[in-house]
Amino acid sequence: RKPITAFTALMLGEAFDVEPRTFLDAKTRYDLTVARASTVPDHKRALRAALYGSLPVAEMIKRGWLDVDGFEDPEKVEAALARFFGVESADKIPFIAHAAKKTEQGAEATPVQLAWLGEVRSVASMLQLPRYSPAAVTTAVKKLESLLVSLEGVSKAAPILTECGIRFVIVESLSTAKIDGVCTWLNDMHPVIGMTLRHDRIDNFWFVLRHEIEHVLNGDGRRKPARVDVELEGTLDANVSEEESRANAAASDFCVPKESMDSFYLKKNPFYMKQDVLGFAAAHKRHPGLVVGQLQHRIGRFDRFRGYLHKVRDLVIRSAPAVDGWGNVYPVAESARTQ
Numbered sequence: 001r002k003p004i005t006a007f008t009a010l011m012l013g014e015a016f017d018v019e020p021r022t023f024l025d026a027k028t029r030y031d032l033t034v035a036r037a038s039t040v041p042d043h044k045r046a047l048r049a050a051l052y053g054s055l056p057v058a059e060m061i062k063r064g065w066l067d068v069d070g071f072e073d074p075e076k077v078e079a080a081l082a083r084f085f086g087v088e089s090a091d092k093i094p095f096i097a098h099a100a101k102k103t104e105q106g107a108e109a110t111p112v113q114l115a116w117l118g119e120v121r122s123v124a125s126m127l128q129l130p131r132y133s134p135a136a137v138t139t140a141v142k143k144l145e146s147l148l149v150s151l152e153g154v155s156k157a158a159p160i161l162t163e164c165g166i167r168f169v170i171v172e173s174l175s176t177a178k179i180d181g182v183c184t185w186l187n188d189m190h191p192v193i194g195m196t197l198r199h200d201r202i203d204n205f206w207f208v209l210r211h212e213i214e215h216v217l218n219g220d221g222r223r224k225p226a227r228v229d230v231e232l233e234g235t236l237d238a239n240v241s242e243e244e245s246r247a248n249a250a251a252s253d254f255c256v257p258k259e260s261m262d263s264f265y266l267k268k269n270p271f272y273m274k275q276d277v278l279g280f281a282a283a284h285k286r287h288p289g290l291v292v293g294q295l296q297h298r299i300g301r302f303d304r305f306r307g308y309l310h311k312v313r314d315l316v317i318r319s320a321p322a323v324d325g326w327g328n329v330y331p332v333a334e335s336a337r338t339q
Contacts, residue, residue, distance in 0.1 A: 172325020
């Protein structure tokens with residue numbers, strides 16, 4: 001007739017020589033049973049927990065990816081998320097159905113990375129480009145290599161990619177995504193290279209770009225879901241898949257020819273002087289920052305010659321056909337969300 005309080009549990013414990021917690025636990029189980037019998041299950045609670053726990057919804061709203069003003073109406077937020085991912089309802093968002101599945105780290109994109117990838121695909125679908133030509137991409141790589149000698153060369157990369165039918169878009173990374181870039185395809189026909197430029201350095205820009213171009217040339221991600229590339233600059237010697245290893249090797253050799261870099265490294269090791277780096281860069285028609293980037297990874301000293309790792313984001317954005325982030329919201333039509 002009376003609720004069992006801590007005081008009551010102590011008295012019953014003394015009277016029956018039983019641990020007082022036993023009575024409190026019994027009362028808790030009783031209360032849960034009564035509540036469960038009188039409560040109608042609401043699957044939306046679990047859905048909202050999965051959505052808000054997996055996605056940076058506030059950041060997506062701030063970035064203009066979701067057409068809502070705030071969290072005041074959860075149903076509107078869920079509807080906006082469904083539109084963003086191009087599905088009928090929020091519970092159809094791909095990662096929701098597999099939220100409890102444990103996957104090997106790096107094997108699948110996280111929900112946050114999928115959100116960024118979704119924006120890349122939506123922005124890319126708005127672009128009108130010439131038909132994709134694999135032969136033109138091979139030629140484009142040679143043109144891009146001629147740009148490596150100067151800082152201003154980064155501003156000429158986007159038009160070259162556009163000419164061969166590659167949709168090149170810049171989408172600022174979400175705060176917890178840690179993404180460098182991605183190669184994905186629209187309708188199995190149109191290659192897309194998305195980059196974040198989160199590491200604003202000349203060496204990282206060229207390495208990531210060439211890495212993704214290699215994926216395009218090999219058709220990686222064309223017949224299966226795209227995998228975003230995370231922390232590329234630290235994977236040269238890591239245990240990665242064959243396609244990632246191939247893309248890493250192509251990117252590294254593009255920035256500085258491997259044989260030449262090997263020779264320079266062995267010849268000058270362990271003493272590397274400024275004039276040596278500049279002379280080697282000039283001889284191979286490379287910006288010094290590209291040599292420094294390769295050298296830092298080989299010797300494990302990321303404090304050396306940092307003055308040559310020039311920032312390039314402003315130059316790249318200036319010529320990119322589509323940019324979303326850093327205060328800019330790229331206008332994406334609702335129909336593009338279903339691409």
